[in-house]
Amino acid sequence: MDRNLKWIFTLPAALFVLLVVAFPIAYTVRISFYEWSMSAVTAPKWVGLENYSVLLADPRFWGSILRTLYHSVPSIVIETVLGVAIAVLFSRSFIGSKWVKSFLMLPMVATPVAIGLVWLLIYEPSIGLANQMLRGLGLKTYSWLGSVDGVIPSLIIIDVWQWTPMIALLVMAGLTTLPSEPYESADVDGATSIQKFFHITLPLLKPTILIAVILRTVDLLKTFDTIYSTTQGGPNFASETLNIMVYTQAFQYLKLGSASALLMLFFMIIMVFVLILVMVKKRMEAAQ
Numbered sequence: 001m002d003r004n005l006k007w008i009f010t011l012p013a014a015l016f017v018l019l020v021v022a023f024p025i026a027y028t029v030r031i032s033f034y035e036w037s038m039s040a041v042t043a044p045k046w047v048g049l050e051n052y053s054v055l056l057a058d059p060r061f062w063g064s065i066l067r068t069l070y071h072s073v074p075s076i077v078i079e080t081v082l083g084v085a086i087a088v089l090f091s092r093s094f095i096g097s098k099w100v101k102s103f104l105m106l107p108m109v110a111t112p113v114a115i116g117l118v119w120l121l122i123y124e125p126s127i128g129l130a131n132q133m134l135r136g137l138g139l140k141t142y143s144w145l146g147s148v149d150g151v152i153p154s155l156i157i158i159d160v161w162q163w164t165p166m167i168a169l170l171v172m173a174g175l176t177t178l179p180s181e182p183y184e185s186a187d188v189d190g191a192t193s194i195q196k197f198f199h200i201t202l203p204l205l206k207p208t209i210l211i212a213v214i215l216r217t218v219d220l221l222k223t224f225d226t227i228y229s230t231t232q233g234g235p236n237f238a239s240e241t242l243n244i245m246v247y248t249q250a251f252q253y254l255k256l257g258s259a260s261a262l263l264m265l266f267f268m269i270i271m272v273f274v275l276i277l278v279m280v281k282k283r284m285e286a287a288q
Contacts, residue, residue: 025267032260044257051261060237061245061262065269068241070152071227072220075159080213082160083167084205088197090168091175105169107162116229119158120145123230145231148238155239158226163219167212174208175201206284214277221270242266 032051034044055061090101107115122129123144131141144154182200191199224243227233233240233248240248246266250259 028260028263031256032264034257036256037254038256039254047257051257052265055258055261055265060240061265063237064240064242064245067152067239068221068243071155071159071223071239071241072217075156075163075220076213076217078156078160079164079167079216080209082164083212084171084202084209086164086168087171087175088201091172105165108165108169110162112162112223112225113229115158115162116226119226120230123154146235148236151231151235151239155227155230158230159220159223162226163216167209167216170212170215171205171208174205178204207281210277210281210284214274214281217273217277218270221273222266242269 031044033046033048035047035051036042036044086104090097090104125131125141125143125146128144130144134141142150145151178201182204183196186196186200222243223241224247227239227241227244228247231239233244242262243266246259246262249255249262
């Protein structure tokens with residue numbers, strides 16, 4: 001009986017994962033081989049790999065991949081740099097430090113749709129705060145979300161503002177686990193604060209930073225709420241990322257098979273990114 005306890009206790013969790021994760025993925029794979037308009041009258045029609053071949057030949061699909069990368073890569077780089085800087089800056093106690101830290105975490109706890117609506121007002125061409133600030137500085141106003149060239153950078157600003165605190169929070173947690181001995185030795189040798197940061201703090205924080213980057217990258221690649229609530233993929237598909245394209249294919253064009261195929265390709269892209277980051281993490285751990 002004791003030998004079977006491990007199976008008895010883990011069975012509910014295994015069934016939960018099977019139902020919540022495995023079944024939707026398996027069902028999506030199945031639908032990706034059909035042509036279906038979500039109609040109760042017309043049955044799904046088997047088309048094999050046609051949905052995949054059509055997508056791979058569609059310039060709009062490749063454009064959505066490039067826009068996803070254009071939105072994700074600069075966002076994660078800026079968030080990581082700012083997050084580490086904020087974590088190091090606020091790792092020391094000062095008057096009002098708890099209030100400042102709490103204030104910095106506020107963007108992260110707000111719902112993405114609410115964030116999108118707030119920034120929609122900030123970017124409003126006539127009375128928005130962004131253009132009001134430009135006028136105050138004597139500069140020309142800008143069509144933040146209405147410009148083909150400027151819409152992605154505008155969305156990057158929103159993402160950086162909202163999610164930099166997440167990186168900072170994880171790095172601050174990592175800072176509390178660092179040993180004090182290397183810093184004491186550096187003080188004896190007369191090392192400056194900058195030298196201690198680049199030669200002690202940063203190397204010791206690399207595993208924590210990489211975990212934060214992996215978590216944020218997975219979440220960032222599938223960003224939907226903020227983009228849809230501000231631009232809905234416009235103007236002229238200039239902000240249509242893979243997630244927005246999936247939504248359009250499924251719920252506007254009612255092409256469930258094509259949307260499912262797109263989801264599977266998207267899933268493979270995310271897995272490639274995660275595997276690359278995990279390999280980098282393992283090499284870093286092996287080098288230490």
